[in-house]
Amino acid sequence: MTSPSLAYTDLPGELPVSYSLAAGQDVRLTSISAQYDGAGASGSFYPCASIYSQDGRLIGRYFPGQVLAAGDSAEVTFGPFLDQPSSSSTVTLPRAVWCKVTGAKSGGSAVTSPTSDTGSTLPLNSTRRTNADDVFGTGTSFVNQAPNNQSTDTCLLVMKPGEYRWVAFFELVNPSAVAPWPTQTSPNVDATAFVTPSRQSWVLPTQSAFPTNWTQPASGPPQPPVYLTSGAVGSPVTWLNYGVATVTGHGIVDDDILAGGFYGGCQLLLLNQSGGNVGISYELYVYGVTFETVARGGNF
Amino acid sequence: MTVYTLQAPMPALRVFDGMIVRLEAIDPTTGDAVTGVVASAWAIYGDDLAEAAIDNQGDVVGPFMLVPGPDSAVA
Numbered sequence: 001m002t003s004p005s006l007a008y009t010d011l012p013g014e015l016p017v018s019y020s021l022a023a024g025q026d027v028r029l030t031s032i033s034a035q036y037d038g039a040g041a042s043g044s045f046y047p048c049a050s051i052y053s054q055d056g057r058l059i060g061r062y063f064p065g066q067v068l069a070a071g072d073s074a075e076v077t078f079g080p081f082l083d084q085p086s087s088s089s090t091v092t093l094p095r096a097v098w099c100k101v102t103g104a105k106s107g108g109s110a111v112t113s114p115t116s117d118t119g120s121t122l123p124l125n126s127t128r129r130t131n132a133d134d135v136f137g138t139g140t141s142f143v144n145q146a147p148n149n150q151s152t153d154t155c156l157l158v159m160k161p162g163e164y165r166w167v168a169f170f171e172l173v174n175p176s177a178v179a180p181w182p183t184q185t186s187p188n189v190d191a192t193a194f195v196t197p198s199r200q201s202w203v204l205p206t207q208s209a210f211p212t213n214w215t216q217p218a219s220g221p222p223q224p225p226v227y228l229t230s231g232a233v234g235s236p237v238t239w240l241n242y243g244v245a246t247v248t249g250h251g252i253v254d255d256d257i258l259a260g261g262f263y264g265g266c267q268l269l270l271l272n273q274s275g276g277n278v279g280i281s282y283e284l285y286v287y288g289v290t291f292e293t294v295a296r297g298g299n300f
Numbered sequence: 301m302t303v304y305t306l307q308a309p310m311p312a313l314r315v316f317d318g319m320i321v322r323l324e325a326i327d328p329t330t331g332d333a334v335t336g337v338v339a340s341a342w343a344i345y346g347d348d349l350a351e352a353a354i355d356n357q358g359d360v361v362g363p364f365m366l367v368p369g370p371d372s373a374v375a
Binding site for chain 1: 301302303304305306307308309310311312313314315316317318319320321322323324325326327328333334335336337338339340341342343344345346347348349350
């Protein structure tokens with residue numbers, strides 16, 4: 001059994017000062033504390049505790065990260081696993097976040113081609129749910145931008161750097177009553193996901209699995225579409241008439257986007273390729289891990 | 301003049317007779333001693349391993365073997 005004990009105390013005076021362990025002393029160091037007064041110091045310095053062997057060889061030299069200027073003083077505690085809290089020292093920690101958006105939309109405009117008119121943007125800010133309000137927000141980054149070019153555009157914004165996955169479920173509904181309406185013909189849903197005005201944020205590997213029957217707008221942000229259907233533009237889409245559709249994807253938001261003042265965003269477009277009003281209900285789930293920089297400090 | 305309260309990492313090093321714990325003020329660049337720094341309220345705290353060694357003296361340790369006594373009969 002070992003007993004922690006105070007091995008030595010002193011008011012030593014001008015440095016350097018030494019304590020030599022006496023014969024029979026055998027101590028595992030757990031803490032050294034001292035006050036350093038640099039009022040008369042000849043220059044800046046580290047307040048240091050050093051261990052030397054019996055023959056005077058330096059074994060270890062320990063000091064905090066803070067340099068003391070001449071005239072400064074400090075109370076210093078040396079101990080295992082201690083580290084100096086510092087506002088300038090940061091560490092990046094992961095944080096799990098999620099968001100759920102639900103809603104319904106009716107009355108998508110009649111279109112003849114997705115390149116000329118692309119329907120209605122689903123209002124993703126209507127029923128936002130999140131466990132991290134500073135991570136998911138809503139905004140107007142896509143207002144009046146292609147492909148929808150509507151002043152009512154809003155989008156879900158991902159406001160923290162991190163890696164996210166998303167899944168969206170759509171169900172066809174009566175455009176008038178917003179209720180399931182399995183006889184609706186030929187709507188198409190384009191999940192234009194996680195695009196950003198900075199043109200560099202999102203990677204959608206699932207895109208290649210769908211036909212690229214989409215013409216990129218001449219200006220504005222890139223719009224990588226993820227189509228729910230395999231039909232050609234303008235052709236009837238049958239499968240959505242009798243079920244719930246799902247689209248998935250993932251992407252990465254990096255620090256450059258945030259530093260540049262842009263956020264990754266998600267915009268869902270409701271397309272109607274065959275004319276007439278359509279209605280749709282939807283659920284969008286976004287979940288991911290943010291990599292957040294926090295001040296490092298204290299004891300680990 | 302700034303007054304700090306600082307912490308510094310130090311391993312739970314075992315030190316024993318003849319070894320030296322030294323307070324120093326060193327130049328941040330060269331490591332050379334800086335003169336004129338005065339220390340006070342110096343305290344060293346640790347586990348007393350010498351006491352542990354005394355505690356352990358009563359323990360029976362080491363290899364040993366049991367052998368049959370004189371009354372043991374082997375059929």
